[in-house]
Amino acid sequence: MTYDVGFVGYGLMGKAHANALARLPMFFPDAPATNRRIIAGRDEDALARAAERYGFDRTTTEWRDVIDEVDVLYNLTPNDLHPEPSIAALEAGVHVLCEKPLASTLDAAEEMVAAAANSAAQAACAFNYRYVPAVTLMKRLVEEGALGEIRHFRGTYLQDFQADPEDSWIWRNDADVAGYGRVGDVGAHTIDLARWLVGDVERVAGTLSRFVEERPHPDDGTPTPVTTDDAYGALLRFESGAQGVIEGSRVATGHKNTNAIEIIGTDGAVRYDVERFNELELRGADDRGFQRISVTEPSDPYMDAWWPAGHGIGWEHSFVHENYEFLTAVDAGEGYEPGFADAYAVQTVVDAIVESHENGSWTTV
Amino acid sequence: MTYDVGFVGYGLMGKAHANALARLPMFFPDAPATNRRIIAGRDEDALARAAERYGFDRTTTEWRDVIDEVDVLYNLTPNDLHPEPSIAALEAGVHVLCEKPLASTLDAAEEMVAAAANSAAQAACAFNYRYVPAVTLMKRLVEEGALGEIRHFRGTYLQDFQADPEDSWIWRNDADVAGYGRVGDVGAHTIDLARWLVGDVERVAGTLSRFVEERPHPDDGTPTPVTTDDAYGALLRFESGAQGVIEGSRVATGHKNTNAIEIIGTDGAVRYDVERFNELELRGADDRGFQRISVTEPSDPYMDAWWPAGHGIGWEHSFVHENYEFLTAVDAGEGYEPGFADAYAVQTVVDAIVESHENGSWTTV
Amino acid sequence: MTYDVGFVGYGLMGKAHANALARLPMFFPDAPATNRRIIAGRDEDALARAAERYGFDRTTTEWRDVIDEVDVLYNLTPNDLHPEPSIAALEAGVHVLCEKPLASTLDAAEEMVAAAANSAAQAACAFNYRYVPAVTLMKRLVEEGALGEIRHFRGTYLQDFQADPEDSWIWRNDADVAGYGRVGDVGAHTIDLARWLVGDVERVAGTLSRFVEERPHPDDGTPTPVTTDDAYGALLRFESGAQGVIEGSRVATGHKNTNAIEIIGTDGAVRYDVERFNELELRGADDRGFQRISVTEPSDPYMDAWWPAGHGIGWEHSFVHENYEFLTAVDAGEGYEPGFADAYAVQTVVDAIVESHENGSWTTV
Amino acid sequence: MTYDVGFVGYGLMGKAHANALARLPMFFPDAPATNRRIIAGRDEDALARAAERYGFDRTTTEWRDVIDEVDVLYNLTPNDLHPEPSIAALEAGVHVLCEKPLASTLDAAEEMVAAAANSAAQAACAFNYRYVPAVTLMKRLVEEGALGEIRHFRGTYLQDFQADPEDSWIWRNDADVAGYGRVGDVGAHTIDLARWLVGDVERVAGTLSRFVEERPHPDDGTPTPVTTDDAYGALLRFESGAQGVIEGSRVATGHKNTNAIEIIGTDGAVRYDVERFNELELRGADDRGFQRISVTEPSDPYMDAWWPAGHGIGWEHSFVHENYEFLTAVDAGEGYEPGFADAYAVQTVVDAIVESHENGSWTTV
Incomplete structure (x- = not known):
């Protein structure tokens, strides 16, 4: 199957992961196929430019839209925004790759772990x-x-x-x-x-x-x-x-x-x-x-x-390998x-x- | 305009230049657009696999077909095959990026220089x-x-x-x-x-x-x-x-x-x-x-x-920069x-x- | 004046400091002159060999003999033997260069500092x-x-x-x-x-x-x-x-x-x-x-x-410089x-x- | 036996070899004993200072004096002065350590080789x-x-x-x-x-x-x-x-x-x-x-x-080793x-x- 992927965040990590996804077919042809479907952010102009550069189909300013549309969510936001979208995604059965550190507080991180434990979806943290x-x-x-x-x-x-x-x-x-x-x-x-x-x-x-x-x-x-x-x-x-x-x-x-x-x-x-x-x-x-x-x-x-x-x-190649392993695990349904x-x-x-x-x-x- | 590009050769240099072309839009958005249209080689099976990996529309075992179909020819063959396709392309007004060294003999290289001098097309040598x-x-x-x-x-x-x-x-x-x-x-x-x-x-x-x-x-x-x-x-x-x-x-x-x-x-x-x-x-x-x-x-x-x-x-990034400069020159029509x-x-x-x-x-x- | 120097200890540090003293005249001719007079240790055979190699006039198995005969004492013993000879020397107005750390306990080190404070002699620690x-x-x-x-x-x-x-x-x-x-x-x-x-x-x-x-x-x-x-x-x-x-x-x-x-x-x-x-x-x-x-x-x-x-x-040259500075200070009577x-x-x-x-x-x- | 040593030349190489000789007893006690007897040069004042620093008994402005007094000659002069004293020494049965290159012309070098071949003395070149x-x-x-x-x-x-x-x-x-x-x-x-x-x-x-x-x-x-x-x-x-x-x-x-x-x-x-x-x-x-x-x-x-x-x-230690090997060969009478x-x-x-x-x-x- 081809996985629909959505990003929340379009800064440096957005660029690094978009590049990684774009490069997989040529270099890791056995990686699961992906479609860069939707990217979320606050600044509509910047977001539109990012979507075009990074090859996304469309944009949104509502991160919840992303979860509705995708199989896999990349949470590339500042730390305090890691928990809510990640937990919502996991609750919806959407796989998550979340940037590090897991959260801005240990309590929030604990909630994320609980959500991961209760979900069949993969919950990955991006230690590239x-x-x-x-x-x-x-x-x-x-x-x-x-x-x-x-x-x-x-x-x-x-x-x-x-x-x-x-x-x-x-x-x-x-x-x-x-x-x-x-x-x-x-x-x-x-x-x-x-x-x-x-x-x-x-x-x-x-x-x-x-x-x-x-x-x-x-x-x-x-x-x-x-x-x-x-x-x-x-x-x-x-x-x-x-x-x-x-x-x-x-x-x-x-x-x-x-x-x-x-x-x-x-x-x-x-x-x-x-x-x-x-x-x-x-x-x-x-x-x-x-x-x-x-x-x-x-x-x-x-x-x-x-x-x-x-x-x-x-440096960027570490993200390619990370995405390869993550998507392979998503496809296998294994940890x-x-x-x-x-x-x-x-x-x-x-x-x-x-x-x-x-x-x-x-x-x- | 979008430039149709054709490769002759699909080995290491084919991989390096295909990757370079694929990466330009995300990282050098002002680079001229290209379409990887056709790739030529001898071994049909290997060629077919390369075409898929490298994102070419179709394959051929006749290098002359490439010249007929493209705006830009990448000559990525062994040295003794540099002259003939490069000269034919230049005569047809097709831009050429030829791998180094220019030819396997100095006489052949001289003919290539003459062809370049007589053509309005760009004649580049790939010193990445x-x-x-x-x-x-x-x-x-x-x-x-x-x-x-x-x-x-x-x-x-x-x-x-x-x-x-x-x-x-x-x-x-x-x-x-x-x-x-x-x-x-x-x-x-x-x-x-x-x-x-x-x-x-x-x-x-x-x-x-x-x-x-x-x-x-x-x-x-x-x-x-x-x-x-x-x-x-x-x-x-x-x-x-x-x-x-x-x-x-x-x-x-x-x-x-x-x-x-x-x-x-x-x-x-x-x-x-x-x-x-x-x-x-x-x-x-x-x-x-x-x-x-x-x-x-x-x-x-x-x-x-x-x-x-x-x-x-x-290492591969040197090819991205090389392709960026080459295509920019092609577009500008300047040396x-x-x-x-x-x-x-x-x-x-x-x-x-x-x-x-x-x-x-x-x-x- | 020529300073009579005595060592207590003849191991690695004995070798390093003896070499340093031997090299001063050729390379730092303005360094005060020294005479390697006496060297103390426990093992008489090893001591005799060391004395010959390192250029000392005579040996002793009693460190107190050293203090009686010299202007400057080099205390090159294991840490627990740093205090007693050093303090005795300082009390006798004999300059001391003691290897580091100052002592094997902080209390002992404190006593050494007190002895140094009460003596007109130089009390140096060998941080080469x-x-x-x-x-x-x-x-x-x-x-x-x-x-x-x-x-x-x-x-x-x-x-x-x-x-x-x-x-x-x-x-x-x-x-x-x-x-x-x-x-x-x-x-x-x-x-x-x-x-x-x-x-x-x-x-x-x-x-x-x-x-x-x-x-x-x-x-x-x-x-x-x-x-x-x-x-x-x-x-x-x-x-x-x-x-x-x-x-x-x-x-x-x-x-x-x-x-x-x-x-x-x-x-x-x-x-x-x-x-x-x-x-x-x-x-x-x-x-x-x-x-x-x-x-x-x-x-x-x-x-x-x-x-x-x-x-x-x-590495050994750091000891030459150290000895140069130490002996110069001894000669100047300054800290x-x-x-x-x-x-x-x-x-x-x-x-x-x-x-x-x-x-x-x-x-x- | 103790070998009487004479230097012709008191510049950098004089310093390097004098230091080497001075250090042998402490570090290579089986090296043959040497006495720094005489040092030759042109500038009497500089020569006197060098003699004192380098530990020579006396000085001369006539290199022939050196040959008369020593067992071993160190020829540390500029290249054009390598042949004459070296050849004279070898003819007198005095061992020679000559700085490199052997001579300022190949002809002169050839004469030196001939002199070495006809002498029982060691003829060494100082490739430290x-x-x-x-x-x-x-x-x-x-x-x-x-x-x-x-x-x-x-x-x-x-x-x-x-x-x-x-x-x-x-x-x-x-x-x-x-x-x-x-x-x-x-x-x-x-x-x-x-x-x-x-x-x-x-x-x-x-x-x-x-x-x-x-x-x-x-x-x-x-x-x-x-x-x-x-x-x-x-x-x-x-x-x-x-x-x-x-x-x-x-x-x-x-x-x-x-x-x-x-x-x-x-x-x-x-x-x-x-x-x-x-x-x-x-x-x-x-x-x-x-x-x-x-x-x-x-x-x-x-x-x-x-x-x-x-x-x-x-760097200087290479000269110590060189002198050790040279003097050992001198003492052994072997090549x-x-x-x-x-x-x-x-x-x-x-x-x-x-x-x-x-x-x-x-x-x-």
Whole structure:
């Protein structure tokens, strides 16, 4: 069958997912067919332009219209808008791919998990970095035991798009909308990878930093309060006993998208930085140092679909792979991972970090 | 108007250009519209599958059919098939994008240049690496004088896809088809960049290496003679007085696609390696060392069309940019660069390297 | 005058400091002259060999003999032996250079600070990494304001010399001798640099990990308990408001001596890894990316004493610079930094990390 | 016995070798003992300062005095002064370590080889880069067959100490003194490593570049002609059939001491850059990418003499190792390598490159 797909939201994530859907037929011909049917948003002009660019049949300013018309809903809205459309869709039997973090509060996230549990539809959360071939290969290496027992997880997600106090205010600066600052945005990615690759987190200590108290509004330059953190740091103790140290920032001058993780085990270690998208560094059991691997061989995850060895892909391709896996699961009617329950587990870690910051104590997840 | 496009050839380059055409509307909406109308090849089954994947309306085993039906011909065949369809198309007023090197012999290339000169249609040669944003930025830096007067050009293009003597025979191993070995294939890319970035080459010394004399045929494993070089090296003297040192190999163990160039001037230097696709290293006039630049800002060439800073693109995107520029020139009716004359100039350098190898002397281009 | 120097301890640090003293006359001819007079230790045979190699006049098994004979004492013993000889020397007016951490307990460290305060002699603590030219240059950059206001400090000190549970037991595994595990050994280095480069630490959260419970004794292979941590992680809040994230490990497979720090400010960032000894990465205010700087110019700290630009030095040279500064201060009679008070301040941070680990709460320093 | 050593020359090489001799007893206690007896030079004041710094008993302005007094002569003069003192010493049975290149003309070099052949004394040429542990390890890997059959040698030696036309004139700019420009100075190093690691060179093509015609004299700023090349490039064909591409420059903006080589074989590849002194990159037969190896383990060449793993050494240490090997050979009375014959073989390649440049043809070595 051909799945009718609807988006709520048409910003960066709308562009990334629309592109992913458009590219599946040529590169993953066994992916279920989709029809980009309807896209919802507030600003009718911008929406119309987006619909044309992204190849949607029609637009709406009412997200409920989307649910009525589609088989699959992509919820690409700011965090506080994740629950209501997602829950409504699941209640209507419509599959959902919701952007991360799951919600702007843990309570809302819990309601979403409940809705997912009560629905036969797939409820997916869009942690796209699992679908970077180098990261998927990391998972394969961990599962094969190439690293032995994991002792250290190190994760950073450093950016500088708000390093300058004069950088415009964005919705991610607003606690009411975003719920969290860096810890909920990039921290959620790091924590999802930590849980996926190393296992459950038992307890955390965390700290949040706000370096800029207000920023000019993009519309008129009005100083607007920043109510979310600019940076976070956290210590993790995994259930396995492994130690984790993670941090994230939007004011880390010199870093564009340093989403980097390292996993160190008894027998080996592996590390990756999204800025060198196609490169994985592996120190195998018999190696004297880290091998710099070009994750572009046909035997590497997803790479047989693309180009010859050494001809790398980019950030957007992680969305293609994510959509491929999601739609395949939708078609199979079987549990996509990471689902809402995984995303909720991530959010409990995020919340525990915030709580640790506020209470000044280690917090059990 | 919407341009009808036809491909001759459906291999890797077919895939790369079909993808490029498919992506233009979403990312470069001002690009002329195209219709993937017809694709030609020999093997009907494979062709039919390619046509479906790549989105062509119909197939043919006669390349002349393509010329009859289209406004633009993409000649994506092995080198010895470049001249005839390209010339026929140009004579028919059909625009041509021909893969590099221009032809398998310099004489044939000369005929192609003549046909281009006599036609009002665009005659483009597909040197896609000019359209890598980091490389386009290099050009901008050179033109702005950021490097001062150029003294050194260094270029390598190292791969290992035939490092093992048991790697299958391919048409690039056949002198009758390919005309040249590494010097014509990857050497042509390096020389095109050298000419574009530094200027005309006055004379060369060259050497060719053949390390493997025969390889198993992919069909039945029959030992099949290798009649082209596995590797080349050359010294260049530019008209400006600059010194160039270049080399290429398909047996360079450990290298997947090390297409790397460095330009050193009196005031600065810049270097780039395709394997780190989004990274440019620049040593500016006031710098103490090379800056590692993420060429992903909206102000970087072509990058405003794609993703936020730090969210890199991949090899295939160079084809999108190339197609964008080519089709824009087709629509404008104005001279695309690099055209057949540029490609011919590249080939004269390639030929001079071969001649130097054979004669044992420096050769004037 | 020529200073008589005595060592207590003849292990790795004995070798490093003896070499440093031996090299001063040739490379820093304005350094005060020294005479390596006496060296103390327990094992008479090993001591005799060390004395010959390191150029000492005579040996003793009584550390008190050293104090009687010298102007300057180098206390290069395990941590629990730092206080008594150091205090005795200071009371006798003998200058002291004591290895880090200052002591195996905070109480003992406090007594050492008191002794230093009551003595006219210099009381130095051997944080040699301050004297790596790239690190000294970092300090210069911070002080010149090249980075603006500091927001992030990131420090790791990863090694794998005990990654294998079969690696021999060493005194650093014994809490009674070492006092602390990684946090006191490599953590002390990281924290000293943090304080020097960013300022005082206000509060911390910390965690300690012990992955291996016993190790074979080097003498006979007897399983011997490990009573110190194999790894630590900590969050720092500086008095300035900056955020710090640090960690250290002796079981970090693949890392030999990854003593790496990064400082990120409003205007720039700088980072350094001891494993690439002569390289500093600087992202200045006008740069698009990190410059990779070869800290080997005559204008770089200490480098005019050595070799031409690009001809790098090694780890041992940090000790030469340290000894140069220490002896110069001894000769001037003026306060060397870092002294015992600085080392004590470092140790309060170390202790707070341990306390946070034990209490499960953020701890004020 | 203790060997009396005399230097002719007290510049950079005097400093490097004096330091090496001074360090041997502490780190290589089995090295033959030496006495720095006499040092010769022209400028009496500078010479006196050097003698004091470098630890020589006395000075002379007559190099013949040195030969009369010593067992071992270090000839550290500009190239045109290599032959006479070296030959005189060898005729007197005095061992010689002569700096590279062997002489400023091939004829003079030939006379030196003859003198060496007729003398029982050791005649060594100071190609110190063979004694960098990472390079010695490269040799070990090649000999063990870890790379298989060698196909490619790539060598660059890029510096920028004369990138600016206003950089002072030095004796290396004078053809009468230096004999050669870059090709004889840094080219000799690269060619020595090429021959040592890959084997004899059969024929070459070469090019020389002079970008700056005159430079200010250091004494008074007088414009002084530059009569040697600023840069060279060359293609090598080894007797084994391997292909070599090498180049060197003193005007390569952004490069301080990029003495880098790569050897690519059928089974593996290895590469090294002196600027990252302790790092070797190895792509072994079973590896997917280059391993970055810290050549600091006790099992690595010469490294058991120094510091623990991960605590790297610097450029000067290559001279310590060189002196250790040289003096050990002197003491054993057995053939040190590389000797004058090796250095002559290097010079024949250098000369062939110059000849190729002048004649415009490939030149047989």
